[in-house]
Amino acid sequence: MRRRYLATAAVGLGLLAFGLKRASTLPPPVHGRAVSPPRGEATPLDRATVRAARRHRGRSGIHMLADAHDAFAARMLLVREAKRTLDLQYYIWHGDRSGTLLLNAVYAAARRGVRVRMLLDDNGIAGMDRVLSGVNRHPNIEVRLFNPFAIRFPKALGFAFDFKRLNRRMHNKSLTVDGVATIVGGRNIGDEYFGSGEAGLYGDLDVLAIGPVVADVAADFERYWTSQSAYPAEQILGRVNGRMVRKLRRAAVKVERDPASAAFMRRIRDLPIVRLLVEGTLPMEWAPVRLLSDDPAKGLDRARPDGLLAGRLEKAIGRPRRKLGIITGYFVPGPQGARWLAALARHGVDVSVLTNSYEAGDVSLVHAGYAPSRRTMLEGGVRLFELRASGTRGLNPREGVRVGVGSRLRGTGTGSTAALRSGVTTLHAKTFTVDDRKLFIGSFNLDPRSWQLNTEMGFVIESPRLARKVAEVFDHDVPLHAYELQLGNGIEWVERGARLEVHRREPGMSRMTAAVMGLLRVLPIRWLL
Numbered sequence: 001m002r003r004r005y006l007a008t009a010a011v012g013l014g015l016l017a018f019g020l021k022r023a024s025t026l027p028p029p030v031h032g033r034a035v036s037p038p039r040g041e042a043t044p045l046d047r048a049t050v051r052a053a054r055r056h057r058g059r060s061g062i063h064m065l066a067d068a069h070d071a072f073a074a075r076m077l078l079v080r081e082a083k084r085t086l087d088l089q090y091y092i093w094h095g096d097r098s099g100t101l102l103l104n105a106v107y108a109a110a111r112r113g114v115r116v117r118m119l120l121d122d123n124g125i126a127g128m129d130r131v132l133s134g135v136n137r138h139p140n141i142e143v144r145l146f147n148p149f150a151i152r153f154p155k156a157l158g159f160a161f162d163f164k165r166l167n168r169r170m171h172n173k174s175l176t177v178d179g180v181a182t183i184v185g186g187r188n189i190g191d192e193y194f195g196s197g198e199a200g201l202y203g204d205l206d207v208l209a210i211g212p213v214v215a216d217v218a219a220d221f222e223r224y225w226t227s228q229s230a231y232p233a234e235q236i237l238g239r240v241n242g243r244m245v246r247k248l249r250r251a252a253v254k255v256e257r258d259p260a261s262a263a264f265m266r267r268i269r270d271l272p273i274v275r276l277l278v279e280g281t282l283p284m285e286w287a288p289v290r291l292l293s294d295d296p297a298k299g300l301d302r303a304r305p306d307g308l309l310a311g312r313l314e315k316a317i318g319r320p321r322r323k324l325g326i327i328t329g330y331f332v333p334g335p336q337g338a339r340w341l342a343a344l345a346r347h348g349v350d351v352s353v354l355t356n357s358y359e360a361g362d363v364s365l366v367h368a369g370y371a372p373s374r375r376t377m378l379e380g381g382v383r384l385f386e387l388r389a390s391g392t393r394g395l396n397p398r399e400g401v402r403v404g405v406g407s408r409l410r411g412t413g414t415g416s417t418a419a420l421r422s423g424v425t426t427l428h429a430k431t432f433t434v435d436d437r438k439l440f441i442g443s444f445n446l447d448p449r450s451w452q453l454n455t456e457m458g459f460v461i462e463s464p465r466l467a468r469k470v471a472e473v474f475d476h477d478v479p480l481h482a483y484e485l486q487l488g489n490g491i492e493w494v495e496r497g498a499r500l501e502v503h504r505r506e507p508g509m510s511r512m513t514a515a516v517m518g519l520l521r522v523l524p525i526r527w528l529l
Contacts, residue, residue, distance in 0.1 A: 025162070026150050029231040035142055037085045037115040044278045045081055049180040049210040052280055060211030061284035062461060063273075069264065071187055071206050072098055072194035073271040078177045078208075079105045081274050086116045087176045087221045091169065091443070092124030092188035095131065097196045097255050097264070099189050103135065104252035107245065110140035117141075119225055121170040122148040122236070123155075124188065133237040134244030143233035144225065146170040147299050150236075168299045171443045171454040172224070173206075174217055181210050181277070182217045184291075184459055185441055186430050193428070196264045202329075202428035203387075207441055207459060208273070209289065216291040220457065227296035285463050290316055292442075293457035309444060309458070310451045316460045320434050323350045325471045329427040330366050331355035332447035334526055338373035342380020352474040353377070356427045357386035357483055357493075358517075359508025366447070368520035378487050383474070385482040387427045388495070389508065430458070431470060439467045448526060483507065 042050075052061060065071040079086060079102065086109055093099055110116045118132075122145040125132065129152060136143040147165060149158040158166050176182040185206025187193040193202050209217075224230060255261055276282035295307030305311060324344060331353065333341065345351045358367050377384055430446075433439040442458015444450045461467075483493035483503070493503040506514065 026148065026231070029144075029228060030235055031226060031230075031232065033142060033232065033234075035115045035117075035140055038083075038113050040083060043083045043178065045083075045178060045274075046180055048278045048280050049214075052284070053211040056211065056286040058212065058288065059286040060209050060213040060289040061286050062289065062459075062463070062466065063208040063282055063284055064466070065183065065185065065206040065208055068193065068195035068201060068204070069267040070271060070273070071183075071185075071204070072102075072196070072264075073268045074206075074208055074273050075102060075175055075183060076105055076268050077271065077274040078175065078181060078183070079109055081278075082109045082114045082177045084114060084178045085176075086114050086178075087119075087174070087218065087225075088117070089119045089170075089172050089174045089221055089224060090124070090189055091121045091171045091173060092190055093120055093128060094126075094188075094190035095128050096191045097258075097261060098191050098194045100248065100251045101255055102189055103131070104248055107135050107138065107141070107248065110135075110138045113140065115140055117221075117225060118143045119146060119170075119221070119230060120144075121146045123166075123169050126155075129237050130240050131244050131248055132233055133240045134242070134248065136233040136237070137240075137242070137245070144230040145233060145236055146224070146231075147229045148231050148236045152237075165300065167453060168301065169454045170224070170229070170296075170299060171450065172293065172457040173443050174221065174457065176214065176217050176221060179218050180214055181208065182214045183208050184217060184457065186428055186443055194264075196261065201425045203425050205429040205431055205441055207461075208277075209459070210277070210284070211286075211289070213289040213291055213459065220291060220293050224296045224455075227299070229296060229299040285461075285466050287461055287463035287466070289462070290460045291457065292316060292460060294455040296455060298453075298455050309456050313440065313444070313458075313460070317432075317434050317438050317440060320344060320349050320351075322348075322435050323471060324352070324432065324434055325474055326351075326353045326355075326432040326446060327427070327470070327473070328354075328430050328432070328446050329356050329361075330363070330445040330447045330449075332366060332369040332526060333373050333377075334369075334448065335373065335376070337446070338376040339380075341382050342377050345377075345381035350383075351377075351381070352383040352385070352478075354385045354387065354427065354474070354478055354482060357388060357508065358506055359389040360387045360426050362426050364517065365520060368517050369447070369526045371517065372521050374485060374491060375487070378485060378491070384485040385474070385478050386485065386493070387425070387482045389425070433467045433471045436468045436471055437464050438462050439470050 065074055086106065106116055132143050135141050147168060149155045149166065151158045173188060174182055174184045183206050186204045187206050193204060195201050256265055273282060292309050292312050294309045295303040297303040298308065341351050361367050374384060430444055431439060431441045439461050440458055442456065444456040444458050450456050479496050483495055486492050486494055493507055495501045495503065
């Protein structure tokens with residue numbers, strides 16, 4: 001009898017596995033519906049950007065967006081300014097305050113006749129299926145999902161049956177308005193990226209760009225939009241009625257009236273960035289700017305080596321001769337990368353790296369992948385800094401009510417749903433400078449996932465002024481907000497504040513955690529990080 005039960009259970013499990021395997025298999029995408037952009041006369045934004053670009057032939061205008069509130073306000077105001085087209089490409093889009101406000105503004109743009117295209121990575125839209133399906137019903141909006149999960153809940157089940165494909169994500173971030181202005185950088189759409197919410201803050205960097213590089217971003221969006229990894233939302237998501245759109249609009253009104261959102265909404269109302277852009281008075285750095293991005297075929301492991309960002313980035317930015325500054329929240333150089341940085345330092349290059357400390361980081365596995373490389377770099381003369389956990393500049397996390405249309409899960413730069421700790425600032429930027437001449441700003445982390453698995457994008461900007469501005473952070477700001485690592489009796493963490501303090505145990509890490517991290521460091525998981 002027992003054997004019969006076991007045999008029946010085995011057959012049942014086999015049938016279940018077979019069914020789930022079939023359910024997780026996707027057909028090719030069907031790119032049927034296409035919305036044409038409206039025609040019309042040149043807008044004030046058109047005239048202003050064209051006029052400015054003519055004065056700086058061959059160069060693009062760059063305006064840095066370092067402040068979190070400014071970064072969100074710039075997006076909102078540009079979306080509100082859109083007259084013809086709006087293309088959005090993001091890895092994560094949350095249904096929280098900022099995600100709800102921006103999605104409602106996008107929907108409002110479609111209602112006034114703007115053609116809207118949203119290309120979202122399916123791993124970063126937890127809880128958003130119904131509202132995205134709702135906005136996709138509008139005739140002026142098309143939503144597509146990159147490398148989608150056929151099994152919608154629980155999504156993680158898909159990894160068991162289609163891991164090779166689903167482990168490859170679209171990490172790109174861009175927002176392009178009317179083909180004349182774009183925002184590119186490291187921020188996704190969610191409260192933790194813009195300093196509005198109950199959790200901590202991601203320290204990040206974007207740029208607003210006008211000029212020739214905008215056409216490159218638009219063309220790059222097009223090749224992702226038509227790629228074999230981009231699926232129309234109606235092919236993946238269940239259909240819903242108009243109630244979800246009404247819910248979105250009610251939620252946006254609730255956000256705007258929420259007392260905890262007052263400062264956030266004031267920033268959006270008062271920031272003159274788009275007005276100054278139209279007037280031609282927004283401070284801009286005009287420089288040669290080159291867009292680099294992965295071939296979207298990387299999402300299916302079909303990209304040729306010459307179509308990968310990593311190799312082209314090395315050629316575009318050149319080998320450092322005097323100075324290399326790296327700022328990245330997710331830093332896993334591996335033995336080869338650590339030796340290369342150490343060799344640069346030994347040959348006289350000033351190499352400085354800022355990444356997250358264990359206490360400021362949000363993904364323990366990434367820290368486990370990074371930590372073994374520290375000694376090699378320090379022995380070679382690399383200046384290594386780890387950001388300390390510090391108070392955010394965002395709103396008080398205990399004020400206000402929870403508002404939004406989607407999941408309360410908080411995503412991270414690697415797609416985890418681990419919650420950010422309240423009051424902690426986590427480094428999320430991805431930028432580096434070479435010889436005070438060039439800098440890179442984008443989505444590319446110096447880790448195996450960015451090199452080998454995820455698609456990425458970013459700008460190489462040939463501006464000595466901006467490169468020096470970023471490089472000088474290591475001389476002025478970083479020592480005040482980060483531990484500087486040094487070799488003494490093992491690795492030591494130097495904290496400069498009201499007084500100098502040297503930590504001989506890793507800050508924020510208990511003995512038990514250290515033991516667990518030690519185990520993680522020896523596991524063969526670096527290629528996944």
